[in-house]
Amino acid sequence: MQYSFSSRIQSIESSAVRDILKLTQGQSIISFAGGLPAEEWFPIEHIREASDRVLSQAPQALQYGLTEGVVSLREGVLERLSRVRGIHGSLDDIMITSGSQQTLDLFAKAVINPGDVVFVEDPTYLACLQVLRLYGADVIGVASDDQGMIPEDLEQKLKQHRPKFVYVVPTFGNPSGRVWSVERRQALLDQCKANHVLILEDDPYGDLRFSGEAVPNIAKLEGKGEDRIVIYTSTFSKTVAPGLRTGYVVADKRIIAMMARGKQACDLHSSVLDQLILSELLVSETFSIDKHIEKLSHIYRERMETMAGHLQEDRCYKEAKWSMPQGGMFFWVELPEGLDAEALLKCSVQKGVAFVPGAPFFAQKPKRNTMRLNYSFAEPTIIHEGMNRLSEAVEEFLGRYAG
Amino acid sequence: MQYSFSSRIQSIESSAVRDILKLTQGQSIISFAGGLPAEEWFPIEHIREASDRVLSQAPQALQYGLTEGVVSLREGVLERLSRVRGIHGSLDDIMITSGSQQTLDLFAKAVINPGDVVFVEDPTYLACLQVLRLYGADVIGVASDDQGMIPEDLEQKLKQHRPKFVYVVPTFGNPSGRVWSVERRQALLDQCKANHVLILEDDPYGDLRFSGEAVPNIAKLEGKGEDRIVIYTSTFSKTVAPGLRTGYVVADKRIIAMMARGKQACDLHSSVLDQLILSELLVSETFSIDKHIEKLSHIYRERMETMAGHLQEDRCYKEAKWSMPQGGMFFWVELPEGLDAEALLKCSVQKGVAFVPGAPFFAQKPKRNTMRLNYSFAEPTIIHEGMNRLSEAVEEFLGRYAG
Numbered sequence: 001m002q003y004s005f006s007s008r009i010q011s012i013e014s015s016a017v018r019d020i021l022k023l024t025q026g027q028s029i030i031s032f033a034g035g036l037p038a039e040e041w042f043p044i045e046h047i048r049e050a051s052d053r054v055l056s057q058a059p060q061a062l063q064y065g066l067t068e069g070v071v072s073l074r075e076g077v078l079e080r081l082s083r084v085r086g087i088h089g090s091l092d093d094i095m096i097t098s099g100s101q102q103t104l105d106l107f108a109k110a111v112i113n114p115g116d117v118v119f120v121e122d123p124t125y126l127a128c129l130q131v132l133r134l135y136g137a138d139v140i141g142v143a144s145d146d147q148g149m150i151p152e153d154l155e156q157k158l159k160q161h162r163p164k165f166v167y168v169v170p171t172f173g174n175p176s177g178r179v180w181s182v183e184r185r186q187a188l189l190d191q192c193k194a195n196h197v198l199i200l201e202d203d204p205y206g207d208l209r210f211s212g213e214a215v216p217n218i219a220k221l222e223g224k225g226e227d228r229i230v231i232y233t234s235t236f237s238k239t240v241a242p243g244l245r246t247g248y249v250v251a252d253k254r255i256i257a258m259m260a261r262g263k264q265a266c267d268l269h270s271s272v273l274d275q276l277i278l279s280e281l282l283v284s285e286t287f288s289i290d291k292h293i294e295k296l297s298h299i300y301r302e303r304m305e306t307m308a309g310h311l312q313e314d315r316c317y318k319e320a321k322w323s324m325p326q327g328g329m330f331f332w333v334e335l336p337e338g339l340d341a342e343a344l345l346k347c348s349v350q351k352g353v354a355f356v357p358g359a360p361f362f363a364q365k366p367k368r369n370t371m372r373l374n375y376s377f378a379e380p381t382i383i384h385e386g387m388n389r390l391s392e393a394v395e396e397f398l399g400r401y402a403g
Numbered sequence: 404m405q406y407s408f409s410s411r412i413q414s415i416e417s418s419a420v421r422d423i424l425k426l427t428q429g430q431s432i433i434s435f436a437g438g439l440p441a442e443e444w445f446p447i448e449h450i451r452e453a454s455d456r457v458l459s460q461a462p463q464a465l466q467y468g469l470t471e472g473v474v475s476l477r478e479g480v481l482e483r484l485s486r487v488r489g490i491h492g493s494l495d496d497i498m499i500t501s502g503s504q505q506t507l508d509l510f511a512k513a514v515i516n517p518g519d520v521v522f523v524e525d526p527t528y529l530a531c532l533q534v535l536r537l538y539g540a541d542v543i544g545v546a547s548d549d550q551g552m553i554p555e556d557l558e559q560k561l562k563q564h565r566p567k568f569v570y571v572v573p574t575f576g577n578p579s580g581r582v583w584s585v586e587r588r589q590a591l592l593d594q595c596k597a598n599h600v601l602i603l604e605d606d607p608y609g610d611l612r613f614s615g616e617a618v619p620n621i622a623k624l625e626g627k628g629e630d631r632i633v634i635y636t637s638t639f640s641k642t643v644a645p646g647l648r649t650g651y652v653v654a655d656k657r658i659i660a661m662m663a664r665g666k667q668a669c670d671l672h673s674s675v676l677d678q679l680i681l682s683e684l685l686v687s688e689t690f691s692i693d694k695h696i697e698k699l700s701h702i703y704r705e706r707m708e709t710m711a712g713h714l715q716e717d718r719c720y721k722e723a724k725w726s727m728p729q730g731g732m733f734f735w736v737e738l739p740e741g742l743d744a745e746a747l748l749k750c751s752v753q754k755g756v757a758f759v760p761g762a763p764f765f766a767q768k769p770k771r772n773t774m775r776l777n778y779s780f781a782e783p784t785i786i787h788e789g790m791n792r793l794s795e796a797v798e799e800f801l802g803r804y805a806g
Contacts, residue, residue, distance in 0.1 A: 006514055039466045098501060101670050
């Protein structure tokens with residue numbers, strides 16, 4: 001029997017990259033492929049204590065909950081956002097989601113009609129491209145450089161199209177690792193305001209800064225006021241633990257209300273236990289999320305520097321382009337032109353190391369000679385070993401390519 | 404600023420009923436409206452112990468997990484399904500979801516193209532109708548009686564339409580509380596097989612039987628074999644706790660693979676902590692889910708009988724039609740014709756009791772004189788008080804209606 005699936009679901013291809021990476025499961029392959037946090041630093045003991053406290057209290061911790069999320073967690077997140085990021089909102093302006101991915105899904109579901117245009121940085125977050133395509137959006141990449149989206153290109157494209165929204169990861173972007181300058185953020189905000197276009201500011205990595213000056217979020221630049229156009233989203237996946245599947249989105253309450261309608265139809269609400277654990281952690285006397293993030297940033301800096309050492313010193317990267325991240329989880333490496341990173345991946349996996357080729361991150365013309373390297377997951381000694389293996393693969397590959 | 408939302412999200416109306424029920428929040432209103440389990444019987448102490456064990460182990464409990472779900476939980480569910488329900492499958496045939504609602508959403512997402520036909524019982528689960536409409540399905544109700552869907556009507560409608568699937572809740576249906584006879588189950592299976600139509604068997608309440616003989620699931624009637632057409636789904640929400648947001652779906656692995664593709668784009672995976680807690684409970688030496696369900700069924704039977712007493716004895720139900728449930732969580736009451744249950748709800752809320760009017764559960768012509776009463780949530784003394792209040796409202800209403 002041939003089952004008949006929707007065109008929608010068939011628009012998400014099972015990528016060649018995923019197939020290659022699937023082969024690596026269970027093998028002793030060092031992975032720079034995922035976007036996984038360092039699991040040995042999860043505050044597991046504090047989470048256990050918080051879980052204990054939550055489950056010693058009223059059984060509501062296990063009952064159906066509000067679609068918009070547990071009130072104490074919404075309050076805790078708003079307090080921290082206000083204090084740390086200068087982003088303000090009331091209880092109606094925030095919804096808890098099952099992680100950033102769900103925020104993207106619910107927002108896309110709430111605003112995109114098939115054929116609607118959405119602007120993205122190019123390259124941009126791969127899984128966002130998938131969601132946009134799933135809802136039938138026409139995705140258009142706006143030219144971007146190290147400072148962010150280029151205002152002139154945005155202006156020109158805004159003359160040609162009327163996008164529903166612009167999706168950006170302006171702080172430690174995935175995959176680029178780049179940080180937008182404040183001028184570029186303001187330019188995007190001004191142009192979108194003038195054209196009544198919404199901005200989805202995805203900020204999963206913003207807290208993980210280990211050098212350089214903080215740059216204000218676009219949501220902060222916009223400020224409070226009526227008729228906001230910025231939808232701000234972040235997650236506890238990178239700062240506490242992804243297994244708890246908890247993210248949040250802050251926006252005008254009319255937008256939150258529509259996203260909640262979608263969430264109700266898709267899963268009623270997120271795990272109450274996970275939400276209450278995080279809510280406990282935010283007010284804990286023995287655990288400080290700010291100090292925990294500080295420690296994590298320190299650890300990630302060390303790992304980033306270990307990887308940077310190889311990119312600087314290993315001969316095979318002499319002609320590669322990359323820059324030193326100030327935070328986040330990724331190196332974005334441009335190999336010599338003509339080199340196909342997907343073919344390189346096959347060769348690397350044989351050497352016992354994996355990464356993600358950059359091509360699928362592009363909305364338009366993919367640069368096939370790019371790759372994303374994650375440095376947050378593996379410890380420094382493992383990073384050394386993995387980078388040695390990778391260098392072997394790159395050298396062998398460059399040799400083949402030269403010959 | 405007028406935000407522009409998708410037609411899709413606007414197709415889900417914020418119902419009048421929801422607006423009325425929202426008003427009851429925080430007030431001392433007795434609610435027979437939701438489908439909430441008895442929270443004072445949640446196995447909270449066992450869940451706390453399980454959570455402790457899980458969080459004393461490896462940090463993988465908090466890392467990103469597999470989209471298809473934690474392997475040990477999938478194995479545990481398969482073992483229990485095989486033992487208790489005679490439904491068999493391998494690891495590729497099952498996916499863990501964030502509750503039954505997500506199963507409906509992911510399945511609809513994976514198979515429905517806008518304009519596709521889906522058959523349902525009439526009345527059927529309200530939130531499924533919402534999901535189907537969200538994905539642009541053309542929903543057609545098949546005539547049903549106390550035994551289930553009527554084969555003659557199904558046959559006729561299969562001649563007129565080519566549905567993508569038939570959605571059924573054949574055991575303790577929501578809202579009807581009815582149990583399909585084995586003949587009707589077999590008839591549905593035979594007709595769907597002959598026409599290559601899938602069946603989504605939603606079974607959240609099947610475990611909660613307190614009287615009568617068990618009837619085999621449609622998935623059991625179909626058996627193992629190739630090219631299965633039954634997609635079976637259930638949840639831990641009614642048997643353990645809904646706050647853990649964990650359900651599961653068993654089907655041909657090609658269908659599971661497509662649903663997993665959708666899940667990856669929508670939330671990557673469900674809470675790993677919740678999954679591991681449930682996985683622990685399934686193999687616990689101090690907790691038996693089967694015994695727990697037995698106890699729950701006993702408790703629900705008592706609550707059902709308390710409510711039945713009022714329906715039998717309170718004068719105002721003399722002309723109402725209802726039948727005694729053998730399990731599940733709901734009474735379905737048909738009041739005298741011409742009586743509008745939504746208007747009655749307004750009156751009831753003033754008396755301090757809430758229920759759900761039946762009209763929104765119908766795919767086609769709604770019977771406005773129907774209501775659904777939940778008996779699982781409130782304790783017997785509360786049920787007495789609530790039913791007294793409801794009788795007052797019904798009498799006042801019948802008086803008004805007579806005058």
